[in-house]
Amino acid sequence: MTRACDLVVVGGGPAGAAAAIAARRAAPELSTVVLDRQKFPRDKACGDGLGPGVVARLADLDASEIVRGRRPVERLKIVAPSGAEVVGDLPAIGTSARGYVVPRSEFDRDLLTHARDVGAEVLTESRLEGLATPAEGPVRVTSSGADGSVSLEARAVIAADGARSDVRRLLGVAYNDSAHTGVAIRAYVERPGGFEHMAFYFKRELLPAYGWVFPIDERGANVGVMIDAGRFRQHGRSLPELLRDFLQSSGYEALQPQRSRAYMLPFASYVPPLEHGRVALIGDAGSMINPFSGEGIAYGMAAGMEAATRAVRALRSRSGGRPFEGYDGWFRQRFGEHFRASARAKRLAQRAWIADFGVRAARRRPEFVREGIELLVGEGTALSWRSLARLLVHGRS
Ligand SMILES: Cc1cc2nc3c(=O)[nH]c(=O)nc-3n(C[C@H](O)[C@H](O)[C@H](O)COP(=O)(O)OP(=O)(O)OC[C@H]3O[C@@H](n4cnc5c(N)ncnc54)[C@H](O)[C@@H]3O)c2cc1C
Numbered sequence: 001m002t003r004a005c006d007l008v009v010v011g012g013g014p015a016g017a018a019a020a021i022a023a024r025r026a027a028p029e030l031s032t033v034v035l036d037r038q039k040f041p042r043d044k045a046c047g048d049g050l051g052p053g054v055v056a057r058l059a060d061l062d063a064s065e066i067v068r069g070r071r072p073v074e075r076l077k078i079v080a081p082s083g084a085e086v087v088g089d090l091p092a093i094g095t096s097a098r099g100y101v102v103p104r105s106e107f108d109r110d111l112l113t114h115a116r117d118v119g120a121e122v123l124t125e126s127r128l129e130g131l132a133t134p135a136e137g138p139v140r141v142t143s144s145g146a147d148g149s150v151s152l153e154a155r156a157v158i159a160a161d162g163a164r165s166d167v168r169r170l171l172g173v174a175y176n177d178s179a180h181t182g183v184a185i186r187a188y189v190e191r192p193g194g195f196e197h198m199a200f201y202f203k204r205e206l207l208p209a210y211g212w213v214f215p216i217d218e219r220g221a222n223v224g225v226m227i228d229a230g231r232f233r234q235h236g237r238s239l240p241e242l243l244r245d246f247l248q249s250s251g252y253e254a255l256q257p258q259r260s261r262a263y264m265l266p267f268a269s270y271v272p273p274l275e276h277g278r279v280a281l282i283g284d285a286g287s288m289i290n291p292f293s294g295e296g297i298a299y300g301m302a303a304g305m306e307a308a309t310r311a312v313r314a315l316r317s318r319s320g321g322r323p324f325e326g327y328d329g330w331f332r333q334r335f336g337e338h339f340r341a342s343a344r345a346k347r348l349a350q351r352a353w354i355a356d357f358g359v360r361a362a363r364r365r366p367e368f369v370r371e372g373i374e375l376l377v378g379e380g381t382a383l384s385w386r387s388l389a390r391l392l393v394h395g396r397s
Pocket of ligand 1: 012038045047048051129166186263283289298
């Protein structure tokens with residue numbers, strides 16, 4: 001039997017859960033259904049880094065209790081290929097200048113539980129299989145799973161089904177090509193005394209890849225390596241080998257990586273059209289990952305909240321066919337320049353001497369540390385020609 005509902009969110013990761021919570025908060029009288037093919041808690045390959053942008057969005061969603069009691073991260077270390085390092089503060093977004101490192105199995109479970117608590121209907125182990133988008137009238141969504149098949153007629157659909165989005169494919173929107181895609185591997189490690197800072201390592205022997213160490217608690221950390229997909233193919237080394245090289249060359253050879261997991265990252269150096277009539281793409285389904293840092297959670301949540309709020313307001317006021325009108329333009333206006341600046345920074349950092357040069361300049365001038373960290377985990381737009389010229393002046397040895 002087909003059921004009518006107002007909003008269907010496909011995918012219960014952070015982007016989808018944030019969208020569902022925002023929809024419920026803006027219009028509790030409208031029905032919101034979230035479908036996810038997996039059973040929660042579920043693992044997701046990720047650095048587990050929740051930057052200040054995520055913390056700010058949790059506050060906006062009244063969901064800050066999800067990170068309460070966790071160990072906060074307030075400083076970030078950048079290590080140049082030469083080994084020189086700089087440490088700086090995380091940027092403030094909203095009222096938060098801190099981040100957290102929370103395993104995605106826990107973070108995603110808690111955010112989706114929050115969506116359920118505020119009234120979204122959450123169907124897990126339910127995989128979207130069909131999507132019909134007639135010129136007039138509601139979108140028909142079919143899914144199947146543990147509890148049989150589900151057929152819904154939705155006035156609006158938000159696709160939050162990740163890097164290999166089925167909705168995106170069914171809409172006929174091509175996935176990002178390898179020039180705008182990354183691959184990354186993460187693992188968990190432990191050692192007595194733990195790890196001090198959230199750290200990015202730009203390593204000569206790994207360039208264009210870089211590695212990270214993100215401390216979770218008093219003992220453990222998430223470690224990993226990210227590399228562009230095109231370059232990875234030419235590299236000839238597997239992701240586990242690259243991770244091992246990274247740990248060995250960074251003084252972490254004694255660590256035993258556990259629970260390695262790899263996946264792809266659609267970079268926001270190419271963002272496809274996000275509005276498709278009654279369907280909108282958000283999060284990885286809409287290629288919203290910072291090409292420099294690999295961060296995607298904050299942008300996906302922000303997009304989800306905006307798309308959902310626009311949709312429920314439109315559904316409440318009229319029955320028109322474009323519930324997401326203006327959302328695509330909003331996203332590009334809000335984050336376009338930040339992503340362009342991050343892509344520029346990445347192109348530069350892929351050359352070891354430039355990465356060394358940048359860190360040398362940053363050791364002299366704190367504003368360069370701030371700008372570098374903004375590009376990695378903030379929402380800043382550094383690396384204008386003016387700031388590049390300043391960097392040139394101050395990076396010379
Ligand atoms: C190794 C690695 C490290 C990373 N590190 C970080 C980091 O430290 N910080 C950060 O901010 N970002 C990081 N990212 C990026 C981040 O993981 C993503 O940007 C983020 O998960 C996007 O969230 P999402 O909700 O869009 O998609 P996802 O988290 O991928 O969720 C998509 C959901 O959709 C469901 N789904 C898929 N297909 C269907 C279907 N047909 N029907 C129903 N449900 C479906 C899936 O089960 C899944 O639960 C990393 C990525 C990788 C690969």
